Amino acid sequence: xxxxxxxxxxxxxxxxxxxxxxxxxxxxxxxxxxxxxxxxxxxxxxxxxxxxxxxxxxxxxxxxxxxxxxxxxxxxxxxxxxxxxxxxxxxxxxxxxxxxxxxxxxxxxxxxxxxxxxxxxxxxxxxxxxxxxxxxxxxxxxxxxxxxxxxxxxxxxxxxxxxxxxxxxxxxxxxxxxxxxxxxxxxxxxxxxxxxxxxxxxxxxxxxxxxxxxxxxxxxxxxxxxxxxxxxxxxxxxxxxxxxxxxxxxxxxxxxxxxxxxxxxxxxxxxxxxxxxxxxxxxxxxxxxxxxxxxxxxxxxxxxxxxxxxxxxxxxxxxxxxxxxxxxxxxxxxxxxxxxxxxxxx
Amino acid sequence: xxxxxxxxxxxxxxxxxxxxxxxxxxxxxxxxxxxxxxxxxxxxxxxxxxxxxxxxxxxxxxxxxxxxxxxxxxxxxxxxxxxxxxxxxxxxxxxxxxxxxxxxxxxxxxxxxxxxxxxxxxxxxxxxxxxxxxxxxxxxxxxxxxxxxxxxxxxxxxxxxxxxxxxxxxxxxxxxxxxxxxxxxxxxxxxxxxxxxxxxxxxxxxxxxxxxxxxxxxxxxxxxxxxxxxxxxxxxxxxxxxxxxxxxxxxxxxxxxxxxxxxxxxxxxxxxxxxxxxxxxxxxxxxxxxxxxxxxxxxxxxxxxxxxxxxxxxxxxxxxxxxxxxxxxxxxxxxxxxxxxxxxxx
DNA sequence: GTAATTAATTGGATCGTTCCAAATTTGTCA
DNA sequence: TGACAAATTTGGAACGATCCAATTAATTAC
Numbered sequence: 125x126x127x128x129x130x131x132x133x134x135x136x137x138x139x140x141x142x143x144x145x146x147x148x149x150x151x152x153x154x155x156x157x158x159x160x161x162x163x164x165x166x167x168x169x170x171x172x173x174x175x176x177x178x179x180x181x182x183x184x185x186x187x188x189x190x191x192x193x194x195x196x197x198x199x200x201x202x203x204x205x206x207x208x209x210x211x212x213x214x215x216x217x218x219x220x221x222x223x224x225x226x227x228x229x230x231x232x233x234x235x236x237x238x239x240x241x242x243x244x245x246x247x248x249x250x251x252x253x254x255x256x257x258x259x260x261x262x263x264x265x266x267x268x269x270x271x272x273x274x275x276x277x278x279x280x281x282x283x284x285x286x287x288x289x290x291x292x293x294x295x296x297x298x299x300x301x302x303x304x305x306x307x308x309x310x311x312x313x314x315x316x317x318x319x320x321x322x323x324x325x326x327x328x329x330x331x332x333x334x335x336x337x338x339x340x341x342x343x344x345x346x347x348x349x350x351x352x353x354x355x356x357x358x359x360x361x362x363x364x365x366x367x368x369x370x371x372x373x374x375x376x377x378x379x380x381x382x383x384x385x386x387x388x389x390x391x392x393x394x395x396x397x398x399x400x401x402x403x404x405x406x407x408x409x410x411x412x413x414x415x416x417x418x419x420x421x422x423x424x425x426x427x428x429x430x431x432x433x434x435x436x437x438x439x440x441x442x443x444x445x446x447x448x449x450x451x452x453x454x455x456x457x458x459x460x461x462x463x464x465x466x467x468x469x470x
Numbered sequence: 471x472x473x474x475x476x477x478x479x480x481x482x483x484x485x486x487x488x489x490x491x492x493x494x495x496x497x498x499x500x501x502x503x504x505x506x507x508x509x510x511x512x513x514x515x516x517x518x519x520x521x522x523x524x525x526x527x528x529x530x531x532x533x534x535x536x537x538x539x540x541x542x543x544x545x546x547x548x549x550x551x552x553x554x555x556x557x558x559x560x561x562x563x564x565x566x567x568x569x570x571x572x573x574x575x576x577x578x579x580x581x582x583x584x585x586x587x588x589x590x591x592x593x594x595x596x597x598x599x600x601x602x603x604x605x606x607x608x609x610x611x612x613x614x615x616x617x618x619x620x621x622x623x624x625x626x627x628x629x630x631x632x633x634x635x636x637x638x639x640x641x642x643x644x645x646x647x648x649x650x651x652x653x654x655x656x657x658x659x660x661x662x663x664x665x666x667x668x669x670x671x672x673x674x675x676x677x678x679x680x681x682x683x684x685x686x687x688x689x690x691x692x693x694x695x696x697x698x699x700x701x702x703x704x705x706x707x708x709x710x711x712x713x714x715x716x717x718x719x720x721x722x723x724x725x726x727x728x729x730x731x732x733x734x735x736x737x738x739x740x741x742x743x744x745x746x747x748x749x750x751x752x753x754x755x756x757x758x759x760x761x762x763x764x765x766x767x768x769x770x771x772x773x774x775x776x777x778x779x780x781x782x783x784x785x786x787x788x789x790x791x792x793x794x795x796x797x798x799x800x801x802x803x804x805x806x807x808x809x810x811x812x813x814x815x816x
Numbered sequence: 817g818t819a820a821t822t823a824a825t826t827g828g829a830t831c832g833t834t835c836c837a838a839a840t841t842t843g844t845c846a
Numbered sequence: 847t848g849a850c851a852a853a854t855t856t857g858g859a860a861c862g863a864t865c866c867a868a869t870t871a872a873t874t875a876c
Contacts, residue, residue, distance in 0.1 A: 129530065131862055142826045147864060157824060172609065177588045178524040178534070179862035182831040184475065186864080188524070190589070198557075199752065204550040211544075211571050215578070220585050223569035225557050232561070239566050242523045243536070263518065351756045384758035406545065410697045412730035477832055488856045493834060503854060525832035528861040532834080 130173045139167040150175065181244060189219050191433065192240040192248040194233060196276075198225040200349075200377060202403050202422050203251065206274065209426020210249060217434055219246075226253040234260060241267070247433045251275045254318060258282075270436035274429045276320055277446070284436065284444045286429045290320055290402075293418035293451035294327025295334075297372045297400045300416075300453055302335045304460055306370040306398055308343070312357035312382055314374025316346030321374060324402065328372055349374055354381020355388075362389060370398030370459070376405040376417055383413075383458065399458040413457035420451050476519045485513040496521065527590060535565050537779065538586040538594040540579060542622075544571040546695070546723060548749050548768050549597060552620065555772020556595060563780055565592075572599040580606060587613070593779045597621045600664060604628075616782035620775045622665055623792070630782065630790045632775045636666055636748075639764035639797035640673025641680075643718045643746045646762075646799055648681045650806055652716040652744055654689070658703035658728055660720025662692030667720065670748065674718055695720055700727020701734075708735060716744030716805070722751040722763055729759075729804065745804040759803035766797050 132150070136143040141160060148156045149164040156164075167173075181188050193210055195203040207223060214221050222240055226233035233253045237260070240248065247270045250261075258280035264271050265282060277285035301309050311328045314321045325344055332339040345360050347353035354373060358381070361368055373379035379401030383393040393399045394413040401408060404419035432447065455461050478496070482489040487506060494502045495510040502510075513519075527534050539556055541549040553569060560567050568586055572579040579599045583606070586594065593616045596607075604626035610617050611628060623631035647655050657674045660667045671690055678685040691706050693699035700719060704727070707714055719725035725747030729739040739745045740759040747754060750765035778793065801807050 129862090132864095133862080143863080144826050144865085145824080148825085150863085155824065160824080172612070174613070175588045176590065176862055178527045178590055179831090180864070181524045182528065182833090182862080183864050184831060186831090198550050198554050199547065201545065201547055201550070204544050204547065207569075208544050208571055208573075215570070215581075220568055220570070220582075220589065222566055223553075224561070224567070225554055227554075235561075236566075242521045243566065244522065244524055266518070267520070351753055355756060380753075381756065384756065387758045407697055407726075410701060410727060410730060412733045475832085478834095479832080489833085490835085490856050490858095491854085494855090497834085501854065506854080522832055525861090526834070528832080528863095529834050530861060532861090 129176075130171045131176070132173075134171060135164065135167050135173055138171060139164045187246050187437070188244040190243060190245050191219050191221050191437075192237075192245040193221050193223045193250075194226050194236055194248070195223075195251045196226050196228050196233075196253045198223075201405050201407070202375065202377075205406065205422035206251070206426040206429075209423035210430040211426075212423075213427050213430035213434070217430075219434075228253045230255045230260065237261075237264065241269075245269065247271070247437045249274060249429050249433055252278050254315070270433060272429050272433045272436070274425065276318070279319075282444050284432060285446045286425065286432060286449065287320075287447075288420040288425070288449045289451045290323035291327040291330070293402060293420070293453070294324040294372060295331040296327075296451075296453045297402070297416075297418050298328050298331035299335070300455065300461070301370045301372070301398050301400060301459060302331065302337070304370075304398060306368075307337060308366060308368040308370075309337075309398075310343040310345065310361050310364075310368040310371040312345050312347075312361060312371045312373045313353045313378025314346055314349050321346065324372075324374060343368055346374075347378075349378060351377050351381040351384065354378035354383075355385040356381075358382040358385035359389075368397075370400075372400045372402070374402060376401035376403045376408050376415060379415055379417065379458070380407075380411065383411075383415075394458045394460050398460045400453075401458070404454055408454075409456070411458075416456045416459035416461065417454055418451050419454045420449065425449060475522075476517045477522070478519075480517060481510065481513050481519055484517060485510045533592050533783070534590040536589060536591050537565050537567050537783075538583075538591040539567050539569045539596075540572050540582055540594070541569075541597045542572050542574050542599045544569075547751050547753070548721065548723075551752065551768035552597070552772040552775075555769035556776040557772075558769075559773050559776035559780070563776075565780075574599045576601050576606065583607075583610065587615075591615065593617070593783045595620060595775050595779055598624050600661070616779060618775050618779045618782070620771065628790050630778060631792045632771065632778060632795065633666075633793075634766040634771065634795045635797045636669035637673040637676070639748065639766070639799070640670040640718060641677040642673075642797075642799045643748070643762075643764050644674050644677035645681070646801065646807070647716045647718070647744050647746060647805060648677065648683070650716075650744060652714075653683060654712060654714040654716075655683070655744075656689040656691065656707050656710075656714040656717040658691050658693075658707060658717045658719045659699045659724025660692055660695050667692065670718075670720065689714055692720075693724075695724060697723050697727040697730070700724035700729075701731040702727075704728040704731035704735075714743075716746075718746045718748070720748060722747035722749045722754050722761060725761055725763065725804070726753070726757065729757075729761075740804045740806050744806045746799075747804070750800055754800075755802070757804075762802045762805035762807065763800055764797050765800045766795065771795060 132143045132146045135146045224236045249272045261281045271283040273285040329339045345357045347356045386393045401417035404417045408415040478489045478492045481492045570582045607627045617629040619631040675685045691703045693702045732739045747763035750763045754761040
């Protein structure tokens with residue numbers, strides 16, 4: 125059974141030329157005569173020919189035009205947007221992408237990477253699962269497949285990375301809360317022993333030190349980087365003696381949770397307690413109160429990661445570079461600053 | 471340049487067997503002697519061999535083990551979760567997936583489908599962009615590639631579909647609001663002339679008719695299926711003379727927007743206005759007030775879609791079937807029903 | 817009108833794997 | 847030990863596109 129598959133040879137036969145000519149037409153080569161090209165293209169359309177990229181990729185020189193993307197938590201809208209940003213760039217560069225969700229499991233991530241290698245990806249963008257080691261990426265580097273780590277980076281791995289300036293962002297956010305008069309500022313949510321958590325807490329600590337305020341460990345409450353984690357964190361924070369009056373949250377998801385938790389305790393975020401998030405997810409703008417947050421522009425970050433990867437793919441030689449994206453504080457209502465002006469009715 | 475690629479022939483030479491034997495080992499065939507298998511596997515590990523799936527797929531009998539997934543809006547967490555559900559099933563069935571975001575553009579969707587065909591996908595799960603026509607899926611059907619449409623379906627296309635019982639879900643939700651004493655119930659958010667919108671509005675209308683209540687067009691306010699759309703919808707709804715006291719929202723995103731808009735207007739969702747969503751996104755449970763919503767279990771739906779597609783791929787012969795998933799109302803706080811019990815502190 | 821030049825076209829050979837039929841080795845039994 | 851069956855192994859021909867060197871056709875030059 126031929127499976128009904130139409131091949132270059134079928135086209136060649138029908139158009140009365142050789143398969144080589146058909147191949148040239150497919151590659152839009154200038155070598156082929158216009159009349160011939162037209163005829164071949166007509167036959168291609170007529171027979172419903174589908175280019176077989178797998179066969180073409182067999183020649184060792186070819187590039188698969190497939191790139192792999194692995195994120196650690198697709199249900200988090202930060203990553204969903206990151207993926208969308210990458211998709212945009214890759215799409216217009218003529219690449220397709222294998223997108224997978226490691227769900228924070230290194231085993232799963234390993235499997236996915238192996239599978240992607242078998243499919244011959246030309247590059248990989250990875251938001252590493254917690255616990256990823258340099259060894260996990262070794263084989264990729266060995267076969268010359270460029271890798272870009274986003275959001276988190278992998279210590280010891282010689283791959284490019286694109287992260288955001290967590291330290292500066294956290295510092296700015298806390299400075300802002302201090303300028304609003306807060307003296308007891310907590311750090312809520314997130315998983316304690318991760319690099320990103322560490323960087324953000326350091327920023328928090330430094331800003332407090334700068335203002336001559338103390339930064340007690342009791343005010344650092346790590347839980348999960350999710351809405352539920354935020355709820356749990358604020359519940360505990362409100363039990364601390366000499367309770368905080370404001371908080372920098374690990375990320376926006378946690379910040380929303382903190383708002384939920386405050387309301388459940390009869391407090392209104394922004395008015396009774398200052399809340400600042402991190403990430404600037406789309407919902408941050410439309411939420412009520414609108415979330416003051418450190419903007420890392422996930423889509424933009426996705427686009428930049430994709431561009432970086434493409435650059436490396438085209439460059440051939442892989443020269444790892446570490447980019448730390450700058451970050452800016454977006455002041456909205458949840459910190460209490462924007463409340464005077466209020467929300468203008470549409 | 472050999473590109474450093476290790477092939478079966480290299481393994482064969484190093485292990486002192488023929489490439490056919492290596493191939494048998496790769497396929498875990500029982501034909502090969504244990505001692506030989508062990509030696510070959512050792513060499514495979516030693517030389518760092520990577521299976522070339524592209525080459526294997528060349529044989530016409532082979533299946534690519536790649537499936538395509540196209541969703542119309544990945545930034546909507548409903549679709550992100552849908553994708554995660556599919557990922558789980560596909561992953562464990564040994565498939566990888568091309569995941570793309572059509573961003574509601576049919577042109578983009580067409581390109582993506584073409585690209586996926588060239589890569590030889592064994593099946594496609596599609597949440598069609600608005601305006602998708604049967605003709606867009608024709609070539610896939612023609613080459614015997616099974617397609618499962620999810621969420622929305624494509625009229626006239628002979629593909630399997632998996633949608634949820636929008637009519638029944640909406641009806642249940644409105645009945646519940648009626649049972650809580652509401653008499654003026656709006657339908658808020660969503661894009662007006664889409665199938666899903668139509669089905670949900672019909673359920674809303676039928677439930678009202680059943681209760682002997684009127685269903686004026688002024689109370690159907692279509693905007694966008696997003697948080698911002700919900701805010702806009704409730705703003706308009708509150709201006710309607712004889713304003714509604716509760717609303718069924720097109721989806722959870724819109725419902726969250728409605729809650730935001732209510733608060734901005736000084737009203738508390740659940741207490742001053744009943745809000746019911748649709749989809750049961752994860753955040754629905756942890757939000758404050760927890761969202762009463764019609765559960766369609768996006769992850770579960772993703773899993774079922776993936777299973778349906780796998781069934782069709784394995785069956786060979788493609789027999790389209792339309793599955794309408796049942797749906798159930800999850801009563802939480804936002805409708806006002808759960809307020810008496812309140813939220814128990816953790 | 818023929819040689820030189822340029823423009824188009826074309827057979828293999830090749831990429832890395834699978835599959836088939838055929839060959840080889842090993843084992844069994846009278 | 848020889849005949850026969852079972853267990854292993856193995857070349858070579860696919861699969862569908864690309865690329866190279868070589869051939870043929872069309873132009874131009876003299």
